[in-house]
Amino acid sequence: MAGDSEEERDGFNHTPLRIPGLLYVSVKMENPNLTLSGDLLPHVSGSFPLGPSWDPSKALSMERESATVWELSFVVPPNHEALEFKFLLKPNCIDNPCFVEEGSSRVLVGGAWQDGDRMALFRLDNDQVLEYRVFVEAKRISPFDLAASWRAYQENFRLSSVRGIPDVSINSEHQTGNENISSANLELDLEHYIVPSPSTSPSSALAYAANSTENPRSLGGGSASISSSMGDDGVPMINQPETVGEVHAPDQSKVYQSPGMVKSQSVGTICPPQKEGSLRGVSIDRGVGFPRLVKSSSSDAFTTNFNLDPVTKNSIPAAAGAVAAAAIADQMLGPKEHRHLAIVMVSLPARGKTYTAAKLTRYLRWLGHNTKHFNVGKYRRLKHGSSQSADFFRADNPEGVVARNEVAKMAFEDMISWMQEGGQVGIFDATNSSKQRRNMLMKLAEGRCKIIFLETICNDVDIIERNIRFKIQQSPDYAEVPDFEAGLRDFKERVAYYEKVYETVEEGSHIKMIDMASGHGGQIQVNNISGYLPGRIVFFLVNTHLTPRPILLTRHGESRFNVRGRIGGDSALSEAGELYKKKLAKFVEKRLKSERAACIWTSTLQRTILTAGPIVGFPKIQWRALDEINAGVCDGMTYEEIKKNMPAEYESRYKDKLRYRYPRGESYLDVIQRLEPVIIELERQRAPVVVISHQAVLRALYAYFTDRPLQEIPDIEVPLHTIIEINLGVTGVEEKRYKLMD
Numbered sequence: 001m002a003g004d005s006e007e008e009r010d011g012f013n014h015t016p017l018r019i020p021g022l023l024y025v026s027v028k029m030e031n032p033n034l035t036l037s038g039d040l041l042p043h044v045s046g047s048f049p050l051g052p053s054w055d056p057s058k059a060l061s062m063e064r065e066s067a068t069v070w071e072l073s074f075v076v077p078p079n080h081e082a083l084e085f086k087f088l089l090k091p092n093c094i095d096n097p098c099f100v101e102e103g104s105s106r107v108l109v110g111g112a113w114q115d116g117d118r119m120a121l122f123r124l125d126n127d128q129v130l131e132y133r134v135f136v137e138a139k140r141i142s143p144f145d146l147a148a149s150w151r152a153y154q155e156n157f158r159l160s161s162v163r164g165i166p167d168v169s170i171n172s173e174h175q176t177g178n179e180n181i182s183s184a185n186l187e188l189d190l191e192h193y194i195v196p197s198p199s200t201s202p203s204s205a206l207a208y209a210a211n212s213t214e215n216p217r218s219l220g221g222g223s224a225s226i227s228s229s230m231g232d233d234g235v236p237m238i239n240q241p242e243t244v245g246e247v248h249a250p251d252q253s254k255v256y257q258s259p260g261m262v263k264s265q266s267v268g269t270i271c272p273p274q275k276e277g278s279l280r281g282v283s284i285d286r287g288v289g290f291p292r293l294v295k296s297s298s299s300d301a302f303t304t305n306f307n308l309d310p311v312t313k314n315s316i317p318a319a320a321g322a323v324a325a326a327a328i329a330d331q332m333l334g335p336k337e338h339r340h341l342a343i344v345m346v347s348l349p350a351r352g353k354t355y356t357a358a359k360l361t362r363y364l365r366w367l368g369h370n371t372k373h374f375n376v377g378k379y380r381r382l383k384h385g386s387s388q389s390a391d392f393f394r395a396d397n398p399e400g401v402v403a404r405n406e407v408a409k410m411a412f413e414d415m416i417s418w419m420q421e422g423g424q425v426g427i428f429d430a431t432n433s434s435k436q437r438r439n440m441l442m443k444l445a446e447g448r449c450k451i452i453f454l455e456t457i458c459n460d461v462d463i464i465e466r467n468i469r470f471k472i473q474q475s476p477d478y479a480e481v482p483d484f485e486a487g488l489r490d491f492k493e494r495v496a497y498y499e500k501v502y503e504t505v506e507e508g509s510h511i512k513m514i515d516m517a518s519g520h521g522g523q524i525q526v527n528n529i530s531g532y533l534p535g536r537i538v539f540f541l542v543n544t545h546l547t548p549r550p551i552l553l554t555r556h557g558e559s560r561f562n563v564r565g566r567i568g569g570d571s572a573l574s575e576a577g578e579l580y581k582k583k584l585a586k587f588v589e590k591r592l593k594s595e596r597a598a599c600i601w602t603s604t605l606q607r608t609i610l611t612a613g614p615i616v617g618f619p620k621i622q623w624r625a626l627d628e629i630n631a632g633v634c635d636g637m638t639y640e641e642i643k644k645n646m647p648a649e650y651e652s653r654y655k656d657k658l659r660y661r662y663p664r665g666e667s668y669l670d671v672i673q674r675l676e677p678v679i680i681e682l683e684r685q686r687a688p689v690v691v692i693s694h695q696a697v698l699r700a701l702y703a704y705f706t707d708r709p710l711q712e713i714p715d716i717e718v719p720l721h722t723i724i725e726i727n728l729g730v731t732g733v734e735e736k737r738y739k740l741m742d
Ligand SMILES: O=P(O)(O)OC[C@H]1O[C@@](CO)(OP(=O)(O)O)[C@@H](O)[C@@H]1O
Pocket: 555, 559, 562, 566, 567, 568, 569, 628, 629, 631, 693, 694, 695, 696, 714
C-alpha cells in the first residue's frame, strides 16, 4: 500500500529495539509451496539462548503455527549479546542429512535483524532450491506474561498425573505402593488429635439460636437513627444505622469517593457480648448488603453505590454476582420486586421455627443479602423477664395478650426501621399463630415491606418431644427452673394454650414446610410466591433438612507449590503431603466406620485428588466449583514476587482481600458465588461428606456453616493437615478440629 513503510509492508524490523524488560522474540518461516519441502522440518541452531552450540543435532525444532508457517519463540534479556543463528531443515529420519540455509549467520540485536536476509534459501541434494520467507517479532514482556505463557505451556504439554481418574470413582481396596508406611505411625486415637477451634467461631459450641438474634433498639439503650452528614466534598454521607447494644466504629477502609456518586460509609459494627448469654462475643458486621442505588449528583445517569475501594482500580461491587446484577437490573428497569422482604415465621412452639429462621438468615447473609433475624421471644424476655409461666401465654389472659402483642409490634417496628436504613430481608421469628396477629403485622407492613409467611408444621411426636427437651435445656426461659420435669410440664402447658388458638396460614404469600425436619419425605407448599429472592428462598428450604450428619473439611496435603510458597498451580504433593494423605485415609476410615454411606468430594486439581487417593470404600466426586481461587496472571507466583513486580495489585488485595479480583482471575466474592450449588448440595446430603479442597474455598464454606461475616472470610484460619468437622444437627452447628500433623 502506498505510504506504508518498508517495515510495515514486509514485517521486518530494521532498527534495533532498545527497550527495557525481557524480550519475547518470535521468529517465523513461511513456505507457501508445501509440496516441495516434503518431510523436512524447520529448525534453528545458534548461540545462547537458541542452543548451546551450532551442532545441528541439538538444533531447536520450530512449531507449526499454520499450514505454511513455522514458529519458534524464546525469551532473552533486554541487553543481550548479539544472537547468531541459522535456519535448518531436518528430515524426519535421522540417518538422512540436514540442510543448513545458505549465506552467513543471522544476527539479532535487541530483538531486531542486523541486515539479515528476508529469505532463507536451502539447496537440497538434487540442486533443488527451497525458499522460505522469514520474519522476526520482538515484544517486551512482564515477568507475569512470561509466567502465564509458561503455565499455558505446562498445562498443554505436561500431563497431570491424575488425568486418568474419572470424575466419579470409588476404590474399594488400598492401592498398592501407597501403604509402605508403618501402620503404627497411622494408629489414630481420634481424641488425641483434637485441637481447639478458633475462639472467634460462634458455633464452636452449641448456641441457642434465639440468643444471637437482634437486640431491641428501644430496650437495649442504643439509638436507631440514621445519621446523615455532609462529607468533605459536600455530598451527603449516609451512615449505617446503629443497632442497640452495639458499639459502632466507622470502617475507614470502606469510605470512598467516586465522581458522580454519593459518598457512603459502611460501618463496621463491634458487638460486645450480648446480654442473653450470646456466644458470639466480639464480631464485625459484614458491612455489605444489597447495593444502595443512588442518583448521580452530577448527571442524570443513575449509578450504583457499591462501596468502592479507592485503591482497587477494577472496583468490584460489595456483593458480587447475582446480588449486584439484580441491583443493576432494578436500576435500569425499575424494581421487579419489593425492595424489602419480611419472612414472617408461623408455627406452634417447638416446631423448629427459630432453627429454620437462623439457617435462612445465615444462607442469605452468606450470599451477600443484608439479612437480620428478629426474635420476639428475646424482646419479651428483655421487657417482661424470662421467668413467665405458661399462664402468660393463655389466649384468655388479657394482660398476657396485650404484652405479647406489644413486644411483637416493637420487634416488627425495629425490623422496618432497619429496612428503611438499608436492610433487605428481615426474618421475623415468633409463633404468629393466629390470624389476628398476622393481620396486625400485615397492617404494620403496608407500603413498607412485602411479607411472606413461612409456616413450619411438624406432625412427628418424637421430633416435637426432642425439640421440647432441647428448649428446656437451652432456652433462657427455663434457665432459672432447676427442676427439668417442672420445666417440661410448664412448657407443654404453654404449647397446649397455643394449640387452642392456632390457625394455619391461608392468607397472603406463604410457604408451608410440612414434616421437612427428618429429611424423609415431607413437603413444601407454596402460595403466591414470585420473584428472584423468594424463589431462591424456596429452593433453599426445599433442600434443607435436620438429619444430623458430619461434614469434614480439609485442605489437600501439602503441595510442592506450598513448599515453594507459590500460589495456585496444579502441582503434586510434597513428602509431607504424601504422608498426610495416608493419615487422612486412616482418619476417615476410623471416623466414618459406623456410617452406612458417605461421600468424598475433591476439586479437579491434582493435589486434592491425590490426597483422596488412599481413601477406600466411599465414592469420590470431583467438583470444579471446589477448585482453588483462580489467581489469574499471578497463578504460580509467590506473594513476594507479586509484591515486587505488581505492587499496585498487591496493595489492592491487601486493602480489600474480599473484593479484590486477580487480573484474569477471581475474587473471594466470585468464589462464594460459585460455591452456592455446593452449599445446596451439602444441605441436601443426608450422609457424611468429606470435602478435600483448598484454602480460599474452605474459608468460604466454613464461613457459611459458622455464620462468619463475609468481610472476615479471606482471613479465616484453615491450616494444612487439619480436619474441621462440622456437625449439622437438630440444635444447630457444632465444630471440632483434628490436627493430624504439622
Ligand atoms: O487468599 P489467600 O490467603 O492468598 O489464600 C489462597 C491461596 O492459598 C493457596 C496456598 O497458598 O491454596 P492451596 O491450599 O490450594 O495451595 C494458594 O494456592 C491460594 O492462592
